[in-house]
């Protein structure tokens with residue numbers, strides 16, 4: 001089996017979601033540390049424009065977005081399953097709510113300027129670094145649908161959500177006794193609140209929730225080996241993209257397979273990726289593109305939350 005390569009950085013909650021899923025699956029993986037802010041030349045060489053964190057690479061196939069990465073990990077290692085109750089609406093809805101709504105509430109709490117996670121992971125951060133970080137994220141949200149509310153509003157919403165999470169956790173996990181993909185989504189958005197000493201007391205009135213976070217954190221990250229982004233580009237260049245099984249062109253707005261198309265997220269980081277359309281199913285879009293350093297790669301996106309259009 002091609003060893004999966006995770007492109008990530010330590011402070012990223014979405015990367016923590018995938019690190020924990022890799023640990024759960026007991027997979028050996030390669031780790032590439034990528035920049036926190038743009039420019040990210042080696043990331044963009046692989047994706048063609050998409051800049052978010054993390055990415056999963058399997059040879060010359062690049063998977064964007066953790067919702068899709070979860071499905072890829074399930075295919076690589078079906079047991080233990082990330083979908084023990086099935087890939088149901090309730091599971092998907094809970095995962096989406098955590099990844100999108102709750103993430104937007106947790107970030108202003110745990111990534112307060114100059115404090116929180118940034119202080120924990122970058123204790124020597126200069127004012128210039130903090131300014132660059134703030135500007136990078138503001139630019140990333142430009143034109144998208146993501147809103148960052150003021151701190152007091154986020155804290156109020158977090159309090160209300162924690163009460164409901166605590167009530168939901170009748171067993172060890174959201175849907176009972178078995179861990180599923182939605183638990184990893186909930187875990188990674190609460191992870192920064194739990195990591196930071198200043199915000200951890202918010203969880204104190206919710207012992208079941210706190211135990212839930214500790215239980216998933218204790219899974220660990222599996223076995224990883226560090227490689228450079230140059231090594232990852234070399235791996236992509238010397239591999240051949242996987243043949244897409246059962247390719248379809250479902251509701252593409254008139255784009256046929258083999259034609260040039262453009263894909264980008266709709267929420268934030270609206271950086272279009274252009275390539276030849278190889279698949280557009282209800283779940284996944286695949287573009288094939290070539291890059292002088294990465295060679296010919298296939299970039300995979302989930303269908304949900306992404307926009308497919310004709311190449312400009």
Ligand SMILES: N[C@@H](CCC(=O)N[C@@H](CS)C(=O)NCC(=O)O)C(=O)O
Pocket residue numbers: 012013014015035036037038051052053054064065066067099140
């Ligand atoms: N829907 C995406 C969201 C990923 C995301 O927003 N990641 C954050 C880091 S936690 C990010 O990309 N930040 C900007 C960056 O790393 O360039 C996913 O599930 O992968």
